[in-house]
Amino acid sequence: MTLLGAIRPDDWNLPLFLHVLGAMTLVGSLVLVVVSLASARGGDSAAALRLGYRSLLLGVIPGWIVMRAGAQWIASKEGYDDAEEPPAWIDIGFITSEPTLLLLIAATICAGIAARRSREGGRGFGGLNTAALVLVAITLVVYVVAIWAMSTKPT
Amino acid sequence: MYDTLLFLHLLAAFLLAVTLVTYTAVALGAPAGGRTLFVADRCWDVGGLGTLVLGIWLALYLEEYDFFDGWILGAIGLWVIATGLGDAVRRRLADGETAAVSTMHWLRTLAVLGLLVLMIWKPGA
Numbered sequence: 001m002t003l004l005g006a007i008r009p010d011d012w013n014l015p016l017f018l019h020v021l022g023a024m025t026l027v028g029s030l031v032l033v034v035v036s037l038a039s040a041r042g043g044d045s046a047a048a049l050r051l052g053y054r055s056l057l058l059g060v061i062p063g064w065i066v067m068r069a070g071a072q073w074i075a076s077k078e079g080y081d082d083a084e085e086p087p088a089w090i091d092i093g094f095i096t097s098e099p100t101l102l103l104l105i106a107a108t109i110c111a112g113i114a115a116r117r118s119r120e121g122g123r124g125f126g127g128l129n130t131a132a133l134v135l136v137a138i139t140l141v142v143y144v145v146a147i148w149a150m151s152t153k154p155t
Numbered sequence: 156m157y158d159t160l161l162f163l164h165l166l167a168a169f170l171l172a173v174t175l176v177t178y179t180a181v182a183l184g185a186p187a188g189g190r191t192l193f194v195a196d197r198c199w200d201v202g203g204l205g206t207l208v209l210g211i212w213l214a215l216y217l218e219e220y221d222f223f224d225g226w227i228l229g230a231i232g233l234w235v236i237a238t239g240l241g242d243a244v245r246r247r248l249a250d251g252e253t254a255a256v257s258t259m260h261w262l263r264t265l266a267v268l269g270l271l272v273l274m275i276w277k278p279g280a
Binding site: 017 | 158161162164168169171172173174175176177185186188191195268271272275276
């Protein structure tokens with residue numbers, strides 16, 4: 001497994017690069033969202049909420065798309081995209097990526113509405129902020145499991 | 156052992172991404188507060204140390220790589236450049252200087268992208 005991991009065909013490199021780049025953007029942006037939304041609960045809510053919302057919209061969602069497209073590309077290169085019984089780590093990858101997109105979209109909508117209400121000086125954005133924060137935190141934990149599966153490749 | 160080292164090495168690399176994304180937001184004009192920058196800087200401290208130590212450990216652990224392979228030395232060089240630029244950005248922001256901060260950040264981002272390219276393509280391995 002170690003040797004297989006170290007040596008791979010050259011034409012796998014670009015899809016793997018895109019997959020990892022997308023995943024790093026996704027996770028990096030998610031942590032920024034968590035910190036921003038958590039800060040919004042304590043202090044400067046309008047600016048922090050806006051940063052959290054924009055990070056979701058401009059970092060997390062595009063990162064997810066690049067990560068997922070890269071995953072599909074390299075899975076097809078490795079012949080796993082139409083395999084009847086793919087390895088467990090491939091299954092974990094699909095299970096952790098696709099449902100979390102729904103959570104991320106829901107979090108983006110919650111954070112967007114909360115940011116707008118906060119900017120307009122309205123009330124009632126605290127619950128939406130908390131909902132977005134919880135959704136993003138759950139997603140982040142799921143992605144740590146995905147990183148573990150992608151690096152250790154359990155069978 | 157290899158799996159654990161690789162997992163922790165990757166996790167450390169993802170922490171570097173947290174720093175880059177946060178400072179990208181700052182470079183693009185986002186009003187990041189002190190707490191946000193504090194978290195980003197700690198992520199670089201932990202992620203930087205983790206990528207370097209675990210990366211060298213992996214290079215020594217795996218028989219098919221040598222510490223003096225060009226791509227490993229290149230990666231260490233880029234790591235030093237990225238860390239130096241990051242320190243300069245941090246110091247300048249703490250002193251209230253904003254000149255060249257964005258340029259330094261983008262150069263650090265390029266250095267980390269270069270690191271990722273070396274880790275994936277491993278030229279000469």
